[in-house]
Amino acid sequence: MLKLDPTLMTNEAYLAPYPALAEFLKAHPEVTRDPAYFLSFVSQYGSIREEVAPEVEARRSAVQLWSGTLDSVLFLCGFLGAIYTLTWILRYVVDHRRWLRTSRIQSDVHNRLIERMSSNAELLAYVQSPAGQRFLTAAPVAADPAMTGPAVPASAPFGRILWAVQAGLVLVSGGIGFLVIRRYVVTEVGEMMLTLGVLAVSLGVGFALAALASWAISHRLGLFDAHGPARATRMSRDGADL
Numbered sequence: 001m002l003k004l005d006p007t008l009m010t011n012e013a014y015l016a017p018y019p020a021l022a023e024f025l026k027a028h029p030e031v032t033r034d035p036a037y038f039l040s041f042v043s044q045y046g047s048i049r050e051e052v053a054p055e056v057e058a059r060r061s062a063v064q065l066w067s068g069t070l071d072s073v074l075f076l077c078g079f080l081g082a083i084y085t086l087t088w089i090l091r092y093v094v095d096h097r098r099w100l101r102t103s104r105i106q107s108d109v110h111n112r113l114i115e116r117m118s119s120n121a122e123l124l125a126y127v128q129s130p131a132g133q134r135f136l137t138a139a140p141v142a143a144d145p146a147m148t149g150p151a152v153p154a155s156a157p158f159g160r161i162l163w164a165v166q167a168g169l170v171l172v173s174g175g176i177g178f179l180v181i182r183r184y185v186v187t188e189v190g191e192m193m194l195t196l197g198v199l200a201v202s203l204g205v206g207f208a209l210a211a212l213a214s215w216a217i218s219h220r221l222g223l224f225d226a227h228g229p230a231r232a233t234r235m236s237r238d239g240a241d242l
Helices: 006-010 019-027 029-033 054-116 120-128 130-137 158-184 187-220 228-241
Strands: none
Touching: 006 029, 019 029, 054 187, 120 130, 158 187
16 A cells, blocks of 8 residues: 555554554654655556565567557558558549540440441451451450450469569568577567567468469469460561661
8 A cells, every 4th residue: 555655654543553663663763854765666646566686577569569569560551551542442443444444435436437338248357357346446345255256365374473582571571680689689589579470471472372373383284385476476577667
């Protein structure tokens, strides 16, 4: 009770049931003059602070500092994620409205063009011509492959494979950084750094394995050679021009 309220040491009504304590305080008035020293860090506002060793206090301060830093980083990541999500939604809505407007314009042009054709043979000849194919290919809605010619062969997902490799390298580098930092911080923070480092390295290795699997599947399906003839034709044409 005296730790909670040191002013009770000068309250005679409170000390009346405790004559031994009252005699002790009269014999030692320095206790009432400096209760924080004799009662181990007693606050005059009613809160209690346990007496701890300096090294333990330093470790607690370090843990609180790192905890505040990680909370700030997580808040920043959440804020950036929310902004990215809102931006993506806004971009999707704008692109969708633009697509609808362009599709409406293309449909009107197609209808007017069809109305000017006098026969099906004339319409089919125009669709199979280079100008007609370019016109139909530029439409927002995909045209019928039977009318526009052979479908374009699928190619290997180079962009996704490259993105997976880049993400894997970044995550592995970040995980190694966490593992290096844990050697220079207190044990409690080091355990957290170890967890984050192992998680980052695991995700990085996962991205790398996904990129390797994508490359192997694309190579097995022959997607890397999908544009081989067109590339060879272009190279031969460039050589003839030179």
